[in-house]
Amino acid sequence: MQGFQRTPRLEGGEADAKRAEILGYFLATFDRYEQLFETLSCEEAYFVKPISLRHPLIFYLGHTATFFVNKLVLAGLLHERINAEFESAFAVGVDEMSWDDLDDAHYQWPAVSEVMAYRNQVREVVGQLIQSAPLALPIGWDHPWWAILMGIEHERIHLETSSVLIRQHEIRFVQPHPAWQPCRKCGTAPQNHLVKIPAGKVLSGKERSSPVYGWDNEYGRHEASLPDFEASLYLVSNQEYSGFVEQGGYAADEYWEAEGLAWKAYSQAEHPTFWIRNNDGWHLRLMTEIVAMPWDWPVEVNYHEAGAFCNWMKAVTGKPVRLPTEDEWYRLYDFCNLEEIEPDKIAAANIHLDHYASSCPVNEFRQGELFDVTGNVWQWTGTPIYPYAGFEVHPLYDDFTTPTFDGRHNLIKGGSWISCGDEAEKSARYAFRRHFFQHAGFRYVAGEDAASQPVSNYETDRMLSEYAEFHYGDSYFGVANFPKALADIAISAMGSRTARRALDLGCATGRATFELARHFDHVTGIDFSARFIGMGAEMARQGMLRYTLTDEGSLVSYKSRSLKELDLDAVRDRVDFFQGDACNLKPLFNGYDLILAANLIDRLYSPAKFLSEVHERLNMGGILLISSPYTWLAEHTKREEWIGGFKKDAENFTTLDGLKELLAPHFKLMQAPLDVPFVIRETRRKFQHSISEVTLWERIA
């Protein structure tokens, strides 16, 4: 076949053959990308922005070349820059993934010929590298050549996103091209209807050992059991969607979510963005031309429009119509017995440029019992992108996905007519802001409400992240995990005492709450900060926390920890978390066998009040564990509320003296105080290193 070369398998075989295959893949991609720009009609077309929030196309012409240089330098395969000035200008545009606002600096772009000359230099250098750099197979995630594959797959992404920009350019700036011919078939759309999909399990996530390139977000493991549901036979066609448009769907706010309403108010949209109405009726803007509306092609809309259509349809039909989840898309894939496209056969889908440089009728590609599960246009899902268990960022591109784990980027699945390489794989996971346009449409489903998606954002608040690391993260300076150490001391002190209920007061992000639940039937974590307990509660609910760690300046790294890794998965159901004030606790928090007060007393506004009342919460014979570095600060505890750490009656009166005095009426000190160190990481090079004093008190009165 003469199809566009597939993403290579990176395992086994002969190194020289692999070199040749990768060189071919590189050159095919580099060439095809340049060929895309031949659809621009003039030099000016490179420099006028197709849409206001993006760079002009000249940037994207240079960008994919610069990306190679940057990643090859990072990977240590390249030791010198090719053109430092270009490589600064072409490095950062608008991140198509995150849709940050564009910095409107006045760019002085080089001429097209200069950029093409630069591309030729890069082509030469990368080509030489592929032919000469040491190569041991297989090429995996940690392999230096991963950077080469990353550069090629990155260019394939831009092949698609640049084609969208070209489609958004003024028509005068584009021209038809023999290599970019759209489908010419069109007609009346077939009647769509719902097909029953039986209940089933789906398993997604790529294994690290997979023999093809993948982006960070594809790896890990995710399983789900789905009840039965129904899915539309076809993607929604322009014709089917026109019912919504004609019946005033864009004006009917009740069909739109709040975020969609905001977008609609801003954009003043009254129909899909590529639809054009003129005297002859509806037309459709393709990449290089405007054609009479192909009613049987899939409609291309953003998430908000797709969702509003579903709501309208739900209202009209009375059926629970909505967008599918990512899991449901995988269920359709399995239900239709689909497989990856093959390297040497034309795909049985409008994908990978195997057929057209445009969409085609929704009934052209039957795939099992449905049409277009893959290909034609991407399909919006109701699922904001989230990391699978086991997710890790790739060190060569640590902000490829992480900024999109924010609940505001929804996954699109299935690929479009121009999705190539990794994009065409089953495992591909791309996500965009919900108001954004790609070659993307949708299929609707009907079924019970989808399970709510896990919270997937990385905590970026500095203090919360520091505490997440303090409780669930790594050890530093050889100092053992502090909340666990305290829980172990408490459990050991409990001996054979009754251990029904424990209270972790000032639990912060909750590690000790979980650790105590190894021994107690139930443990309650309480903290004054709702944001702290939010993290504990999230850990209990999802079994996982994600957070960023400050490395240096504004550089961060991404981290996640699971209860499973900490061997705490089994106790998830034995903890709960509440917001509360240790100095004014609700009466219901009562009858505990153990109260842990870790690094609490020197943060209370009235530690004496707490200490003189805490026995009321504790069963007779129960244990109170207090730990503190006795860091009294007026910002937390007014000077007159300190319980020690000052001269009293002319002599030193320590906090331990104060504890003894305040607790004497109801407690006896069980053993000599212990020193337990703890370390809180602030940056890669800066830590708080403290030594807490731990005292154990038995309630005797």
Add this chain to the structure above:
Amino acid sequence: MQGFQRTPRLEGGEADAKRAEILGYFLATFDRYEQLFETLSCEEAYFVKPISLRHPLIFYLGHTATFFVNKLVLAGLLHERINAEFESAFAVGVDEMSWDDLDDAHYQWPAVSEVMAYRNQVREVVGQLIQSAPLALPIGWDHPWWAILMGIEHERIHLETSSVLIRQHEIRFVQPHPAWQPCRKCGTAPQNHLVKIPAGKVLSGKERSSPVYGWDNEYGRHEASLPDFEASLYLVSNQEYSGFVEQGGYAADEYWEAEGLAWKAYSQAEHPTFWIRNNDGWHLRLMTEIVAMPWDWPVEVNYHEAGAFCNWMKAVTGKPVRLPTEDEWYRLYDFCNLEEIEPDKIAAANIHLDHYASSCPVNEFRQGELFDVTGNVWQWTGTPIYPYAGFEVHPLYDDFTTPTFDGRHNLIKGGSWISCGDEAEKSARYAFRRHFFQHAGFRYVAGEDAASQPVSNYETDRMLSEYAEFHYGDSYFGVANFPKALADIAISAMGSRTARRALDLGCATGRATFELARHFDHVTGIDFSARFIGMGAEMARQGMLRYTLTDEGSLVSYKSRSLKELDLDAVRDRVDFFQGDACNLKPLFNGYDLILAANLIDRLYSPAKFLSEVHERLNMGGILLISSPYTWLAEHTKREEWIGGFKKDAENFTTLDGLKELLAPHFKLMQAPLDVPFVIRETRRKFQHSISEVTLWERIA
């Protein structure tokens, strides 16, 4: 003899005999103290304050008993309080040493009979303890019995200070007492004149092995060489002083120092405080009576009045008259061949209550070639109290002296008629605020200006103290001293290079400056903070730094470090310190063989400016050592001035990347970066623990 028992020798001999001696010393002191209060004429006399800034005498009656209890508890000799309520009320009055303002709370004092009953309980307990507590001789500074001696000597101090308060009480509140009879001798004063004192050395400071009790400030070692000077034969008598009074000395502001003027304006003093002028002319207030002015007794004044007299006399005589220094007092002591008073002989001085309950004529006690070098009244010196080298606080009484090391408390020497026990020793060093009254007068000297006294205060500013400890103090968590480690790395990198001049830029309190001077002919320390370099300069000048360390809350410990201890005494003359801005350094700082920039770059407002110009200061082939934990904070360095620690052209750009870029034109990186940890102590239990990255750069262009 029947004199008042001397302070015991604490060495050798038989334990039971020593018990008996100490018991006798305790009882004699306890009795004599109570007997002093018999000079009060009525119950009311105990409860009306003699002077507004002090507690009434009832407090002092209880206080010396409570002090025993507090110190014996601290020492572990006593395990229970005798009367917790009294021991709180009588613990803190006004510290006679520090003259803090009195907290005017409304005290509810117990009745005299209650306090006496309490004293009897304490007498019983302490007496029993002395008879039964284990006793191994000798009793030294660390011996538990030190607390017993401390209690007795403390009461002897209060015997004197309470006698002053009684002397300041309204005359209706006092009554003569057979055990407190003043001297009845008086007459015309002898003509005073200056006696030549030949040049000589003095050695002061008590050894730790000394066999008698001493307060913390007496220990250590101090040597001085004095040029010849003159000293007055007699203490200044009332008669001699009257010349100053009669000639308008109190109105003549030119004789008074600024602080003295302020006191004079506040007090409206026109003559010495115990002088009373009535219709019969001048009289003198004694402890229990008012007598016709004994003109030949020593005048009693505060430091300001004594100093003003000297200035007046200087003006009148043209001679360089002034107050003696502490060293000069010791020179007089040696010059007159004096020795400690003996245990079983009446003293040859009006001291230790051996003669009178008042002063006596200035010509009654000849001591070698002078009169009254010891005894009669204390003698003001021009020396603010300071610690001798080797000073340590006693753990049972850590704020006895330290608060007076503030340059505002001047030493009085020689003792008065009521100075007993330790107070009567040659080594005794008491110091009071300069406006304060004791049984104190003065002797004047004439000679060249006294050498300025060492700065003696303990640095209490938290950040300066933390840095003093960071640079000169202890190691924590096994982390080696950081400035020394950097200096060692720099010196090792220098190899056999020329090592004439080094620059320690951002030197803070200067440890690395000293350490580099082991290898370089001269080292300049520069810091933006004048207070930081002040500490380095003080260390260079005095060879010693003193500072407080926060232990817990407001509790502190006192610390000192000397260059000698750090084996740096030999390089004191090879360093100097300047205030300066690393980003805008004066041209004269130039021509260095090494520049050390320790933890500097992330505290500059423009690190790029510094880094692009620093080569100008360095000789070709010289070395630049940069260390930093790269803790970029907007409060020090605006975000746009950071040289790394951010994404640049889409990739992580570390501070090391920034250093390489900025230094490339003039430097080559000599070796791979090193990690060097450092620890800054905040409290006994809280530390900053960081890891600095160290890079070495050789100037090549």
